[in-house]
Amino acid sequence: MKIRQLAFGFATYIPGVSRLVYGQPTGTASARYCYSVWLRHLVMAHENGLCPAPPRVVVELGPGSSFGVGLAALLSGAEKYRALDATRIASRPRNQEVFDELVGLFRRRECIPDESEFPRVKPTPRSFAFPTQLLPDDLLRKTLDEGRLESIRASLRDVGTSGMITHAAPWVGSSLVEAGSADFVLSQAVLEYVEDLADTYQMMFTWLRPGGFVSHEIDLSSHGMTKTWDGHWSYSQLAWKLVKGRRPYFLNRQPHSTHIRLLSEAGFTLICDVRMHAEPALNREQLARPFRDLGTEDLNTRSVFVQAVKRVN
Ligand SMILES: C[S@@+](CC[C@H](N)C(=O)[O-])C[C@H]1O[C@@H](n2cnc3c(N)ncnc32)[C@H](O)[C@@H]1O
Helix, strand or coil: CHHHHHHHHHHCCCCCHHHHHHCCCCHHHCHHHHHHHHHHHHHHHHHCCCCCCCCCEEEEECCCCCCHHHHHHHHCCCCEEEEECCCCCCCHHHHHHHHHHHHHHHHCCCCCCCCCCCCCCCCCCCCCCCCCCCCCHHHHHHHCCHHHHHHHHHHHHCCECCCCEEEECCCCCCCCCCCCCEEEEEEECCCCCCCCHHHHHHHHHHHEEEEEEEEEEEECCCCCCCCCCCHHHHCCHHHHHHHHCCCCCCCCCCCHHHHHHHHHHHCEEEEEEEEEECCCCCCHHHCCHHHHCCCHHHHCEEEEEEEEEECCC
């Protein structure tokens, strides 16, 4: 397995090979996935007392194949959506299609698609019923009004650096999100790839208004790259660099405790930390040196869902 991964790492230097993997559609190519992901984050935030009403300005890191999660946020009452990705993946036709499907899902007040449809998607709210208490009919009448839908469509046709929907990829160094302007920063299956995690958590803190919050689902596993879910921790730093090759982004291999520490150092108060546990498949001697001293909790944590609020000093 290691030899196959190393060979693929070398192959990424051949033009076009890296795109074979990174050009594959991500979950957000599906409108039902986007609807499910958005409502799960929103409902969890509501359950955790973070958002009595839908947020106004939503920032998403790593939207992938479409802006569907943000479009679902706009259909829930948000006024602005900022999409920040590492590379340009979302396409205009896909966004239009996903948007039209999302409108239907909200009109029908469909239940949140659950594990029978998306077995690997987390977080898991207490209920998958449509959240009518958070998105009541009188609110949806306004958010699904034909005139408003038309202005979202117009914004989708002209996504730039200002307006209702804005996009930057790569976003590092861009000033797309004004300091103190955001209510809600979210990501799904993204922070396990971010190279400069400390800076990224710091940026989230800067973007949020006081009392604003973050919501992240992070898959800490090897994403099937190794035989066991924790096999990525058996590669030395050098071997991992070679496996990465020229891919534009790659698993950063950071464990649960790093995310919790960086959130706190950036100035967040942790509100929710839902860990999915898994038995370690490797023993400590099989792990590469940087991971041998990980705590038991880290070695048993395969994914995590965190929500944290910007501390006000
Ligand atoms: C597995 S895909 C997930 C996409 C989408 N959130 C979903 O659920 O389908 C990982 C995404 O993370 C993005 N990504 C990687 N590094 C990033 C970074 N530093 N900042 C923002 N996005 C990043 C990639 O471009 C890609 O869109």
